[in-house]
């Protein structure tokens with residue numbers, strides 16, 4: 001299977017090359033030329049598999065230039081029982097009779113980013129060995145909070161890689177920051193920037209595609225790659241858990257094989273929900289996708305009107321990992337929904353860049369709306385949702401997941417849609433103890449660990465080990481830079 005670019009079809013490349021490059025030289029994103037198709041027979045086979053075997057099946061069908069032994073090794077190294085508490089990397093939990101939570105935060109950094117970032121380093125090192133055997137991969141990451149830590153943890157001390165993370169100084173939770181600045185490992189670097197996530201992401205994309213910078217790295221035997229969800233190697237592992245959740249629901253008898261479900265995803269960069277959409281295109285029976293946003297509701301407006309307009313105030317919310325106004329992976333959806341028309345995608349992305357807005361044609365809009373619904377909620381609504389889930393259902397959830405639940409409840413009230421629904425639960429509440437405690441009616445402020453201890457006491461749950469152990473770790477990274485200083489920071493952190 002070959003991969004093509006959303007902005008230029010001329011030169012299809014292998015999966016390994018797409019994973020090494022992360023983003024295309026022209027700024028477009030890599031997508032598979034076609035998708036494997038899973039019929040009822042395939043799904044019923046997958047019902048009998050455990051998570052690792054399901055992952056091997058899906059990854060093997062996409063990464064056709066990998067050997068079966070490589071796929072085996074990547075999957076077995078990533079989804080080990082000692083890394084994913086409880087042994088099942090993506091367990092489902094019943095919230096109510098027709099609503100299932102897909103819990104994606106049982107990995108080493110307590111957010112769903114681990115699902116992809118525990119395996120990406122293995123996929124990348126296999127790919128590098130094949131395509132660029134003499135280069136060190138320099139992974140540049142812009143993070144809205146969770147990707148940074150998951151990338152640091154995934155890549156730490158992985159031979160042939162360096163990982164450099166930029167996070168918005170005032171845009172992440174105290175616990176998220178602590179996770180990053182205490183990171184261990186010889187090949188890691190972390191730097192705060194004076195700006196928001198969009199500033200960080202835009203600057204990182206520019207550095208990536210800057211020819212002079214690339215030459216400079218090449219001179220030191222290095223090349224850039226990306227661990228953001230613009231990298232195909234990030235998206236692909238996320239397709240697995242939607243199939244897995246469906247198969248688990250069939251296995252436990254909650255749904256019958258072939259029954260369609262809704263999938264609700266709290267969304268920022270559009271990676272997670274896009275993976276669900278790819279699963280649907282491969283044959284997963286889905287009725288509707290619901291894209292849930294916080295007050296940065298640029299996607300809600302786009303999905304409802306066909307006009308994307310990033311010219312609006314940026315809000316710092318209680319769900320910081322979704323504080324994003326330029327949703328990178330939407331480009332892949334536009335490419336799919338416009339029927340692979342690269343000229344159109346180019347023109348929309350140029351408009352976004354130059355005017356801050358674009359409008360898709362009617363046909364593309366109709367196709368999107370036939371499958372996607374969208375909604376958003378405020379911090380207050382998310383807080384009320386955290387409280388009501390805890391009080392009425394004994395289910396503790398984080399502010400991102402609360403946004404998804406709240407938006408789903410509105411959707412169900414408005415539409416009366418009764419399809420069985422899977423809601424992606426994307427982080428542990430313990431990453432956001434301040435917001436969660438406030439939502440539960442506690443005024444307490446202050447130190448993250450004291451807050452986490454109080455949260456445990458109040459809800460009768462326990463602090464996940466990766467969070468509890470942070471308390472003993474010392475701060476290693478204190479750098480702060482202006483956006484204009486990011487190139488220099490890359491040089492410094494890469495040691496060139």
Ligand SMILES: *Cc1c(COP(=O)(O)O)cnc(C)c1O
Nearest residue numbers: 146268269270271272321426427
């Ligand atoms: C990254 C993140 C999101 C948003 O996911 P996208 O793939 O960027 O849409 C939602 N919730 C949490 C907790 C996250 O870390």
